[in-house]
Amino acid sequence: MKGLKNFLTTKRSKSAFRPSAQRLKDYKDVVIPRNEPESIEQAGRCMDCGTPFCHWACPLANYIPEWNDLAADGHWEEAYRLLEASNEFPEITSRVCPSLCEYSCVLGINDEAVTIRENEYSVIEKAFSMGIVKPRRPYSRNGKCVAVIGSGPAGLSTAAYLNRLGYKVVVFERDEKVGGILRFGIPDFKLEKWTLDRRIKIWEEEGIIFKTNVDVGRSYSAGSLLKEFDAVCLVIGSRRPRDLDIPGRNLKGIHFAMDFLSQNNRRLNGDNISEHGLIEVSGKRVVIVGGGDTGADCLGVALRQKAESVTQIEIMPQPPESRPPESPWPKYPLLLKETSSHKEGGKRLWSVLTKEFAGCGKVEKLSCVKVSLSKNSNGRICMEEIKASEFVIDADAVIIAAGFLGPEPDGILKALGIKLDSRGNIKTDSKYMTSHKGVFAAGDARRGQSLVVWALAEGRQAARGIDLYLRKKAD
Ligand SMILES: Cc1cc2nc3c(=O)[nH]c(=O)nc-3n(C[C@H](O)[C@H](O)[C@H](O)COP(=O)(O)OP(=O)(O)OC[C@H]3O[C@@H](n4cnc5c(N)ncnc54)[C@H](O)[C@@H]3O)c2cc1C
Ligand code: SF4
Numbered sequence: 001m002k003g004l005k006n007f008l009t010t011k012r013s014k015s016a017f018r019p020s021a022q023r024l025k026d027y028k029d030v031v032i033p034r035n036e037p038e039s040i041e042q043a044g045r046c047m048d049c050g051t052p053f054c055h056w057a058c059p060l061a062n063y064i065p066e067w068n069d070l071a072a073d074g075h076w077e078e079a080y081r082l083l084e085a086s087n088e089f090p091e092i093t094s095r096v097c098p099s100l101c102e103y104s105c106v107l108g109i110n111d112e113a114v115t116i117r118e119n120e121y122s123v124i125e126k127a128f129s130m131g132i133v134k135p136r137r138p139y140s141r142n143g144k145c146v147a148v149i150g151s152g153p154a155g156l157s158t159a160a161y162l163n164r165l166g167y168k169v170v171v172f173e174r175d176e177k178v179g180g181i182l183r184f185g186i187p188d189f190k191l192e193k194w195t196l197d198r199r200i201k202i203w204e205e206e207g208i209i210f211k212t213n214v215d216v217g218r219s220y221s222a223g224s225l226l227k228e229f230d231a232v233c234l235v236i237g238s239r240r241p242r243d244l245d246i247p248g249r250n251l252k253g254i255h256f257a258m259d260f261l262s263q264n265n266r267r268l269n270g271d272n273i274s275e276h277g278l279i280e281v282s283g284k285r286v287v288i289v290g291g292g293d294t295g296a297d298c299l300g301v302a303l304r305q306k307a308e309s310v311t312q313i314e315i316m317p318q319p320p321e322s323r324p325p326e327s328p329w330p331k332y333p334l335l336l337k338e339t340s341s342h343k344e345g346g347k348r349l350w351s352v353l354t355k356e357f358a359g360c361g362k363v364e365k366l367s368c369v370k371v372s373l374s375k376n377s378n379g380r381i382c383m384e385e386i387k388a389s390e391f392v393i394d395a396d397a398v399i400i401a402a403g404f405l406g407p408e409p410d411g412i413l414k415a416l417g418i419k420l421d422s423r424g425n426i427k428t429d430s431k432y433m434t435s436h437k438g439v440f441a442a443g444d445a446r447r448g449q450s451l452v453v454w455a456l457a458e459g460r461q462a463a464r465g466i467d468l469y470l471r472k473k474a475d
Contacts, residue, residue, distance in 0.1 A: 006044040006072075012112035013042060020344045024303055027188040027268055029095075030340040039122035044072035046114045049106040053330040054116055057104035059457035060093070062086050064101060064116055071123050080127035083120065088160040089153060089456055091128070091195050094121035096186060097453045104330035128198070135205035142166040144470050147229040149216045149412060152180020153452045154443025155235035156203070157459025158466075163208050165467055170229070171208060174215040177269075180237055182452070184262040187297050189304070189340070193269070217412030226416075230473075231438050231466045234412065234426060235459065238444035240405040244289065248357030255279050257294045257401035264301050281307045281397045287366055288312040289354055290401030293339070298399045300341030310346035311393060313366075315383075317373060318350040353385065357398065366393045407445040423448055431465035432458070440466050 016032045017023065023030050034042070046068035054064045063082045070079035083090050097117055105113035127133050144167050148155045151173035159169045177183055179196045204210065214220050225232055241256045243249070260279050267273060286307045288295045291314025302310045319336045327333035342348070356367040370389035376382050406424035407413060413426070419435035421427040425448050426441040428434050434441050442462035443455040 004048075006041075007047055007107055007111065007114075010041055010045050012045065012115055013038065014115055015118055017340050017343070023189065023340075024344055027304060029192050030189050031095075033121065033125070034118065036122070036126070039119065039126075040072055040074060042115050043068045043119045043122070045107065046072065046119075047107055051106075053104035053106060054101035054114075057330060057332065058101045059451075059453045060086050060460070062101070062120070067123055068114065068116070068119055071119060076123065076126045076130060077132055079123045080132060083123050083127075084133075087456065088157045088460070089199065089452075090120055090124040091199065092153065092182060092191065093453050093456065094118070094124055095191050095195065096182075098451065100332055100451075100453065103332050109329055133202065135202045136164070137206050138164055138166040140166055141168060144168070144230045144474075145170065145228065146466060146470075147172060147216075147225055147232045148235060149225075149232065150180060150235040150237060150443070150445070151175075151178040151210065151212075152235060152237050152443060152455060153182060154237075154445075154455035154459040154462075155180070155233070156200075157456040158233050158235060158442060158463045159208050159459075160203055160206075161460050161463035162466060163203070163206055165463075167467075167470075169208050171210050172214045172216045172220065173210065173212045174219075176212055178210050178212060184265050185258060185294075185297070187261065187265065187301055188268055189300055190297070193265075215411070217410075217415045222412060222415035226438075230470055231440065233462050233466060234407075234418070234434065234439060234441040234445060235443045235455075235462075236407050236412065236445045238404045238406050238425065238449045240408055240424075241400065242402040242405050244354060244400060244402065246354060246356055248359065248363065251357050251359050252362035253359075253396060254357060254363050254398045254400065257288075257290070257298050257399050260298055260399050261294075261301060264305075279397075281305050283308050284396035285394055286310045286397045286399065287393055287395040288399045288401055289366075290314065290403065291316065291348065291350065292401065292403070293337075294403075295399075295401035296337075296339040296341045298401055299346045300339075300344060302399070303341065303345050307397075311349060311395075312346055313349045313352040313354065313368065313393075315353055315371065316350065318348075353383070363395055363398050366395055366398065368393060404444070404449040406448065431468060432462040433465060433469065438469065440469075 015034050017030045048065045052065045067079040067082045099117040101116045102113040146167050146169050148159045148171045151171050159171050163169045281302050282305050286302045288298050295312050319334050321336050323333045352368050353371045357363050358365045370386040371383050416436050419427045426446045428441050432440045440462045442458035
C-alpha cells in the first residue's frame with residue numbers, strides 16, 4: 001500500500017524529450033516514456049483528496065484519484081478497467097491532451113500538480129503490454145443500425161459506445177483512412193499512427209464497420225442514409241479554415257496549415273504527392289501566421305523539412321507564464337505554452353497584425369504592424385495599431401494557422417437541411433439531436449474547433465442521446 005503522504009517526499013517528474021538534434025532528424029515520438037518504478041512513484045503523489053477537482057475538470061470525468069491510487073500500488077489491471085470505463089481512447093488522450101485536469105489538481109494549490117496525463121499513459125500502455133486490452137463484442141445485437149459520419153475522435157467515441165450497447169454501427173469516412181485530425185492533422189512526432197491502427201483493429205474485431213473514401217452527401221446520398229439507418233450522427237469536424245482577406249493573398253507559396261500538415265502525414269505514410277501539388281519548405285524562410293497549437297505543429301514539421309528559418313506570428317499578446325489573477329485555481333488558465341516544437345527552434349512574435357503579402361507571382365514579404373488590445377466601455381476587446389511600428393518579414397513560404405470557422409455548410413448539412421447556430425456550428429438540443437429528427441451531431445462540428453478530449457466526451461454524449469431516442473422509438 002502506498003504511503004498517504006508521498007507528495008511530501010516525491011517531487012513531480014515528467015517524461016523527458018529526446019534531444020532536439022536527434023529528434024529533428026525523424027518524425028518519431030519526441031517523448032521518452034518513464035519506466036515502471038518512476039510511474040508508480042509519480043502515481044503515488046496523488047493525495048486521493050476528498051473533493052477531486054481534477055475529475056471535475058476532465059471533460060470525460062475520468063476517475064483520476066482512483067486509478068492513480070491503484071497504479072501506485074501496482075494494480076495495473078484494476079487501474080486500466082477504471083480508466084476504460086470513462087474513456088474510449090486513453091492511449092490518445094494520454095499523448096495529446098493538454099491535461100485540463102492538472103490545472104485543477106488540489107496538490108497544485110501550493111505544490112506542483114500530479115502528472116495525471118503521464119500516469120494515464122502508464123496505465124494504458126501497461127495494459128496493452130499485459131495483453132489485457134482485448135476486443136469485447138457485445139453479448140447480443142439489438143437489430144438497430146446507426147451511421148456515424150466522420151471518423152475523428154468524436155465519431156470513433158460515438159461508434160465504440162454504441163457498438164458496446166449492441167447497435168450495428170457503420171462509420172463513413174471520406175478520407176482514405178480512419179482517424180480525422182488524429183491521422184491527418186497531428187504530426188507523428190506527437191502521435192505515431194500505429195497507436196490509431198492498434199485500437200481500430202480492436203474496434204473492427206468488436207464489430208464496428210468502417211467504410212472509407214465515402215463522402216456522405218455526395219458519393220453516398222442523404223436519402224440512402226436516412227433509408228438504411230435508424231439514426232445518424234454527424235461528426236464531420238470543423239474544417240473551414242479562417243483565411244486572411246488581405247492584399248497579396250493569391251500569391252503562390254501561401255498555404256493553409258491543414259494542407260501542409262495532412263500532406264506531410266500522407267507522405268510519411270508512403271503516399272506519392274505530385275510535384276505540382278507538393279508543399280515543401282526545405283531551405284525556405286517560413287512564416288506561420290497563428291500562434292496556437294496548430295501553428296506549433298507546423299513549426300515542428302517545417303523544422304524537420306529543414307526550413308532555413310521559421311517565424312511564428314500571433315495577433316494576440318504573449319500570455320503570462322504563471323496563473324493570472326482572473327483565472328484562479330481550479331480554473332484552466334490561458335498561459336504561455338512552450339511545446340516540444342518551440343524547444344526545437346524558430347522565433348515567436350506576439351501582437352503582430354499581417355497587413356499585406358507582397359511578391360512577384362510568389363510570396364516574398366509580409367508587411368506587418370504591432371497592435372495593442374484594450375477593452376472599451378462595453379467590455380469588448382478593441383485592437384489598435386501602434387504608430388510607427390510597421391515592419392517587414394521576408395518569406396519564401398507562408399502557412400496560415402489562424403483557426404477554423406465551422407463545418408462545411410454544403411454537402412450533407414445542406415442535403416439534410418441541418419440548422420446551424422450563430423457561430424456556424426451544428427445546432428442541437430441537450431440530447432445532441434439536430435433540427436432533423438433522428439440525426440445527431442457531436443465534436444468540433446457541434447462545439448466548434450476544440451480538443452480531442454472534448455470530441456471524445458461529446459461522442460459519448462451523442463451516443464447516449466441516440467440510445468435514448470431509439471429506445472423511446474421502440475416503446
Ligand atoms: C493540426 C491540429 C492539431 C491538433 N492537435 C491537438 C492536440 O494536440 N490535442 C488536442 O486535444 N487537440 C488537438 N487538435 C484539435 C482536435 O484534433 C480536434 O478537436 C478533434 O480532432 C475534433 O474531432 P472531431 O471528430 O470532431 O473532428 P475531426 O477530427 O475533424 O474528424 C472529422 C472527420 O469527418 C470526416 N468527414 C467530414 N465530412 C464528411 C462527410 N461528408 N462524409 C464522410 N466523412 C466526412 C473528415 O474527413 C474527418 O475525418 C488539433 C487540431 C488540429 C487542426
Ligand atoms: S483526458 Fe485529459 S483532462 Fe482527462 S484525465 Fe486525461 S489528461 Fe486529464
